[in-house]
Amino acid sequence: MSWIDIPADSPFGPDNLPLGVFRLGDEEPRVGAAIGDQIIDLAPVASAQMLDGSQLFAQPSLNDFLALGRPAWRATRGWLLELVRNTNDRDTVEPHLIPQSAVTMQLPFEVADYVDFYASEQHATNLGRLFRPDSEPLLPNWKHLPVGYHGRAGTVVPSGTDIVRPSGQRKAPDAAAPTYGPSQRLDIEVELGYVVGAPSQLGRPVSVDEFEEHVYGVVLVNDWSARDLQAWEYVPLGPFLGKSFATSISPWVVSLEALSPAAVPLPPQDPPVLPYLSGNNLNNYDITFQVFLNGHLVSSPPYRDIYWSPAQMLAHLTVNGASVRTGDLYASGTISGPDQTQRGSFIELTWGGRDPLVIDGKEHTFLQDGDQVTITATATTPTGTPLGLGEVTGTIISG
Structure with missing residues (x-):
């Protein structure tokens, strides 16, 4: 369950939370998480919660985050699940929800091989x-x-x-x-x-x-x-x-x-x-x-x-x-x-x-x-x- 309104037919329910890189207008590309038909702009949310490594979500690719390895990936997923499930986080997250229709999605990571x-x-x-x-x-x-x-x-x-x-x-x-x-x-x-x-x-x-x-x-x-x-x-x-x-x-x-x-x-x-x-x-x-x-x-x-x-x-x-x-x-x-x-x-x-x-x-x-x-x-x-x-x-x- 989530306090975020999610369309019934959405592929991105509260247990999914995939990561991608988006561009909003002329702003620099950065990392977001998909939830329903919206995106959580992760950099300002992480900064507001003084999350270690919040600057990784302001990057134009996922590579720096991906390089952290399994413990960091697991901890980040736990944080994301808490954001969308805990109503106490609503005031922090809601101002940074962006309609997916308003952004241009980018290549999510720099492909090495x-x-x-x-x-x-x-x-x-x-x-x-x-x-x-x-x-x-x-x-x-x-x-x-x-x-x-x-x-x-x-x-x-x-x-x-x-x-x-x-x-x-x-x-x-x-x-x-x-x-x-x-x-x-x-x-x-x-x-x-x-x-x-x-x-x-x-x-x-x-x-x-x-x-x-x-x-x-x-x-x-x-x-x-x-x-x-x-x-x-x-x-x-x-x-x-x-x-x-x-x-x-x-x-x-x-x-x-x-x-x-x-x-x-x-x-x-x-x-x-x-x-x-x-x-x-x-x-x-x-x-x-x-x-x-x-x-x-x-x-x-x-x-x-x-x-x-x-x-x-x-x-x-x-x-x-x-x-x-x-x-x-x-x-x-x-x-x-x-x-x-x-x-x-x-x-x-x-x-x-x-x-x-x-x-x-x-x-x-x-x-x-x-x-x-x-x-x-x-x-x-x-x-x-x-x-x-x-x-x-x-x-x-x-x-």
């Missing part, structure tokens, strides 16, 4: 069937390690940023040579991103059981993909220009503590994983995504059956001694379920363009200029209370 995994067995199977129709859909390594690639941190952009159609080499299956031009098979990838706060030491792997000591929370990710560029370039070294032009993330970072009631056991892994991928922290989350194309719901991918857990992804990312830094982002890869209405990319939804979606009598395969894609997600808790992760939106414009 970006790694994208391939953790959905259903998605990997679908793409294997599309890209390698005469071979086994899953390559021999897929169930032994979380497959991933290193992305481009400098092209991670906040929700609402227009996406310029990329150009590059593409080769039609029946063509003798590649051509150059704008991508004709522009796609989305519905993903969940994990935000690293506390850094690790170079040369020291992070174990599965240390996941929560390093990862603060999650964001929604749309890893835009040029499938024609990708298909021509990805052998033998994997994704490059077909992925690196833009990755959109949602503005609100939901903490692992807020998300914890939605934790569910990891599905069985067969064959058994190697010891460094074993541990006590092998949970997934019961999250349902929704994908809207120009306002029309086209898919609802479920996250709970993802094959590799976020703790295993982090352990594999660092097992060779690679360190993680404050602001690192790693994502799940495309989330897809077994049903056609649960696929997290248009290459799957239309089976490579063979089976177009029909919306208002018009066929859709890959993205056209002017198309807008919005991805939302809601976690389900045992009490049935929905916990929203916000949304990430982008509109395609001509290059």
